[in-house]
Amino acid sequence: MATQDEDTLTGSVPDPETEPTAAELAHARRFAELVDKTLSGRTPPAMSADDRALLEVATVIRATHGNLELAPNQQRAAVEDALRQAIGSEPAGAGRGQVTSIAGARARLRRRAPWIVAGTMTLVAAAAIAMLWLRTPGGTGRGNPVARRAVPEEWTSRPADSLVGPIARDHAGDAGARIDAIFADRLDGFRTRRLARGGKP
Amino acid sequence: MASEPATTVELELEEEQRLVEEAQQGNLDAMRPILERYAAPLYGTVILPRLGDAASAEEVLRDTLATAVEKIRRFTWQGKSLYPWLRQIAINKVYDVHRQSKRSRRLADAMVHEIAVESDPASHADAQLIADQERRAHRDRIDATMQQLQERYRSAIELRLIQELSREDCARRLGVTIGTFDVLLFRAVRAFRKHFGERAELPRTGDT
Numbered sequence: 001m002a003t004q005d006e007d008t009l010t011g012s013v014p015d016p017e018t019e020p021t022a023a024e025l026a027h028a029r030r031f032a033e034l035v036d037k038t039l040s041g042r043t044p045p046a047m048s049a050d051d052r053a054l055l056e057v058a059t060v061i062r063a064t065h066g067n068l069e070l071a072p073n074q075q076r077a078a079v080e081d082a083l084r085q086a087i088g089s090e091p092a093g094a095g096r097g098q099v100t101s102i103a104g105a106r107a108r109l110r111r112r113a114p115w116i117v118a119g120t121m122t123l124v125a126a127a128a129i130a131m132l133w134l135r136t137p138g139g140t141g142r143g144n145p146v147a148r149r150a151v152p153e154e155w156t157s158r159p160a161d162s163l164v165g166p167i168a169r170d171h172a173g174d175a176g177a178r179i180d181a182i183f184a185d186r187l188d189g190f191r192t193r194r195l196a197r198g199g200k201p
Numbered sequence: 202m203a204s205e206p207a208t209t210v211e212l213e214l215e216e217e218q219r220l221v222e223e224a225q226q227g228n229l230d231a232m233r234p235i236l237e238r239y240a241a242p243l244y245g246t247v248i249l250p251r252l253g254d255a256a257s258a259e260e261v262l263r264d265t266l267a268t269a270v271e272k273i274r275r276f277t278w279q280g281k282s283l284y285p286w287l288r289q290i291a292i293n294k295v296y297d298v299h300r301q302s303k304r305s306r307r308l309a310d311a312m313v314h315e316i317a318v319e320s321d322p323a324s325h326a327d328a329q330l331i332a333d334q335e336r337r338a339h340r341d342r343i344d345a346t347m348q349q350l351q352e353r354y355r356s357a358i359e360l361r362l363i364q365e366l367s368r369e370d371c372a373r374r375l376g377v378t379i380g381t382f383d384v385l386l387f388r389a390v391r392a393f394r395k396h397f398g399e400r401a402e403l404p405r406t407g408d409t
Contacts, residue, residue, distance in 0.1 A: 013392040016353035020384045028387035029380065032368060039365055043255065054387075056253030057394045061362045063249040064339040070244040074259060078244075079236045082266030087229050 008050040031055075154189035217283060224273045232273060236266050239284050242332035243291050250339045251295045261298060265291040284328030288335075342397075349396045354389035361386050 008027070014020075020028065034055055037044055047055070062068050070078075160182045167178075223231035240262060248265070249258040268290050269283075276286055347355050353375070360371040372382035 008391065009394070013388050013395065016351055016385060016388065024387070025380065025384060028383040031387045031390070032383035035361065035386070036368070052254075054390045054394065057390050057397070058362050059253045059255065060250055061343055061358060061393070062365075063245065063253075064336065064343045065363050066245070066336070067363070067365060068245065068249060068255065070241045070259075070262070075237065075240045075244075078240055078259065078263045078266055079233060081263045082236060082270055083230060083233060085263075085267040086270030 009053060152189075152192070154185075155193055160185075214280070214282060218278055221273065221276065221278060221283060224270070225276070229270050229273070232270050235283055236269070239287055239328055240266065242284070242328060243287055246332045246335045246339070247288050247291045248295060251292070252298060257298060261291065261294045264294050268294070282328045282331075284331055288331070346393055346397045350389065350392050353385055354392050357382065357385040357389040358393060 031051060031054060034044065034047060034051055035058055038055060038058065043055070059068065163181050163185050164178045217235060220231045220235055243265060244258060244262045248261050249255065252258045252261065265287065269287055272290075276283070347358065350358070356375060357371065360366050360374055361368070366374070368379050368382060371386075372379045375382060375385070377385070
């Protein structure tokens, strides 16, 4: 059994008086809307192959009756493109560079725009990665210099690893002893600082 | 007075020959006036009626003009306009499009079907005359196909596609609802396509 689409292109066409089926009515309406859009110069890019085949018929009829002329801007663009394409493929010196126009420049720009955007994005991404790498402490060391105050070590914030050392599994519960060791060390530093100022806070 | 148009054509041909020779010597930009002159007739009478799709037709026009510029050195001036040469390039491009898209439908063949348009080199036929002649030949084929349609279908195509009236106006003229007119146009285009395709199955002439 033929499908509806096969019928559209190859099936017999009913007489004008034949009552349309619901499917034909819907297809006819869809085609009428396509014709509407095409007549107003907004041919949709996507449509079924059958609709496209029928629309081509409509376009052929219109073109043959002179209803579809080439717009001046389309004509200019076609000529510019042709000259640019041909001259671009010419060996150096043969008429090269003699075609310069705004339309040609715009066409060139349009064609190169994706590459320009992609190139710019790549450069920005590379710069961002380089910046991140330079800013990490493990980088080349050329990051921002850190100001160091000339104060004794015991006055500064510092790791307590040297006080605690590796924690053996059987001493894992002795957190209190470790905290006491750290507290005593920090209290020593506090005392030293306090005494250095003559006992004033 | 009667010889004046011929003189004008000859002057145009002289100018065209000068531009072609300039282009053949390396100044391809000399082709610009020629391309600007012939782009519209190539599009409207050669390419679009054979493709039926405006976007593809524009692409083919660009390709045609580019090929013409690239191959201008191979062109031999024979005392007639460059237009027949451009037209043949365009027709070859249209064939390529149909081959690439693997269209097997009869309408596609019908659209590509060569309409023999002979221009006598000795008559210095103007490109516009050739284009007009070709347009007339296309129209004759369209009209002949239209004559095979039922009157209601013919009217639907004439009102909507040739006169480009709105659907509402078309429906009013035919005394039907818009929905019924949509069905009439749909069937009319289908019927046209069938008859047009059948005509294309006649032996071809002039294709190269």
